[in-house]
Amino acid sequence: MKDQDMVLSIIVNAIQFALQHTQKASDNPGVVLSTEERVAVAGAILTALSEQGFHVARAPPEPR
Structure with missing residues (x-):
């Protein structure tokens, strides 16, 4: 998964x-929001974060 x-x-x-x-x-x-509406809201949040300069990146795993 990306x-x-x-x-x-x-x-x-x-x-x-x-x-x-x-x-x-x-x-x-x-039900307040459908699954599609929740995905749309989540996508809007990602877009807003991206527009503010945030980038999605996986953090390195913590040593055990």
Whole structure:
């Protein structure tokens, strides 16, 4: 998986996690954003970071 795809996946999962907590807090079990909408938001975040000069790069593994 390319680094950018991995970061996109992490952002999508973070959005899902945040939405689940929001739904639990409000006792609203409905779906707030579809998977496609979450991916679109994650893509927009990546684009915004890129426009600010951030680059997706894999960090070197930490020694064990």
